Amino acid sequence: DPAQKYDFIIVGGGTSGLVVANRLSEIKGVTVAVIEAGDSVFNNPNVTNVAGYGRAFGTHIDWAYQTENQKYAGGSKQIMRAGKAIGGTSTINGMSYTRAQSVQIDAWELFGNKGWNWGSLLPYYQKSEMFQIPSLNQISRGADYYITYHGENGPLKVGWPTEITNRTMLPMLDQTFNQLGVPFNRDVNGGSMVGLTSHPNTVNTKENVREDAARAYYWPYQNRSNLKIITNTLANRIIWSNDSNSEAVAVGVEVTNPHHGVETIYASKEVILSAGSLKSPVLLEVSGIGNPDILSTYNIPVKVNISTVGENLQDQTNNGLSFQGTEFWLGSPTFSVLPSANQIYGSNVTNVASYINSSMAEYAKVVSNSSKGAVQEANILAAFKLQYDLIFEAQVPFAEVVLLPIAGSFMSEYWPLLPFSRGSIHIKSANASAPASINPNYFMFKQDLDAQVDVAKFIRKAFATAPLSDFVAEEFAPGMDNLPDTASNSQWDDWVKMNCMCTKNSEGLEKVADNISDRSNFHPVGTASMLPRSRGGVVSPELRVYGTKNVRVVDASVLPFQLCGHLTSTLYAVAEKAADMIKKQYRL
Ligand code: FDA
Incomplete structure (x- = not known):
């Protein structure tokens, strides 16, 4: 139907896209179309069940993007999951609601994004949020908060699952981690994240169902x-x-529509890409925005030359230890430990810091070369220096360690938060639906592998510390037979590289396939970074793609640097701010 015309077209009805769609369509007379590859998952039990993490994996609502062989990480391909549904990845994710360390958002402004800092983003975190005060029963099981950090009138329900693991758990963990120098943090959502915490989730507490972008911003x-x-x-x-x-x-x-085939939908004002960090850069490239060397390979005429489209891909790698529990635990665990580098490394921290400090120039060369010069050495070096300062000066959390007492076992899933490896995503065809070349370059640098090992050792130490040690028996994975305390660093490295990142499901730990594993922590960002063009940016502080009049990107692609929080809380806030900027520009 050639008459299909709207003011705004949003590509991708996911976590970020639905926020923008909602806020723009608040205004009468403004027409908004959302193009979404997936369908409703409103009644899909793999989505709604708050204890169902992992059940949607590998089903038709999971894009299950595959990476290139990960040459630094044991050679196998990895699966990068993303939701294909109204609500996008928020419908299949782990529902953790943690924001960022304040200095990480302030760094956006420091790097040239005027108006983007913790103080200016906090009102948008709050605007998006409907914080549900925990019940006394939940508080007795560890739920805690400072109400001033939270918003109570937004669309997104944030709170704790109805049943939290029993009330002895938090004091026991607190006593244990205190001995390792990690304090209790009542509420990690106010910009200071270090500590042991029982963080909230995106959950509808009353109905005990997952809260996702669709339930918050679309269905009502x-x-x-x-x-x-x-x-x-x-x-x-x-x-x-x-x-x-x-x-x-x-x-x-x-678009390609099952009923009408290929057709064009028209936008009189703007096209907003919200297809996620593993699809928005692909759509830019097939539309002629990107590196001319790559576009010409597929005979795509260059509309705007921005060689960093698809570069700067940053993800984390996930791993886990598991122990036999000495008790049978019921209820949802919500405990995480976010230790700083000082807390992980103790007196060894200066050695680690000086090793990284003296390696960064070389890292920058390697990243620039691996992008064939698309990423400038000076730009990536500046980003590494920022990251170094965040880790060692500002002491942001170095890792997240999730503590999962489940039934008769006690697992701990973890990921170092700020790896130095940088990858890319680029097209391998002029067709946006064909698989792209996704290469996160996991463990590109020895430091990232070391971090993975060092955090594992920290976790082992915690589980050997009383009173936590009284609640566990044998270590199942990696297992003392497999990796005794006397194991060499290279044995630990092999374990990290070869251990498939196991997906939690009802059967415990499961491998996906022989040559494909699941090590991603599913936090890919940066593939259309918000930065000045001279620093390698793809979008401006208004999130407009450089060289275009009316194309924006609003999704995880624009985050220029990895964050210590889980991503959705920040993405909702960024999208809320984006919607306000759009309204302002068009005087809506
Ligand atoms: P998102 O993926 O939400 O939206 C993109 C949308 O575009 C999708 O709906 C997709 O179908 C659509 N689309 C793509 N290509 C298209 C095309 N060509 N045409 C039309 N539509 C198209 N975060 C968190 O805060 N807490 C957590 O616990 C977790 N845990 C977690 C677990 C797992 C398994 C994953 C995969 C991710 C997480 N995350 C998370 C991360 C978080 O969920 C994720 O970063 C955001 O949901 C991404 O939001 P976006 O808006 O960027 O894309």
């Missing part, structure tokens, strides 16, 4: 006549105006 508003979601439909590329302008002007999006 689905009857708005100016908001249209077009499901089961793939966006193929941006369609540009033929007029010769100094800036590229988008007029619409070509």
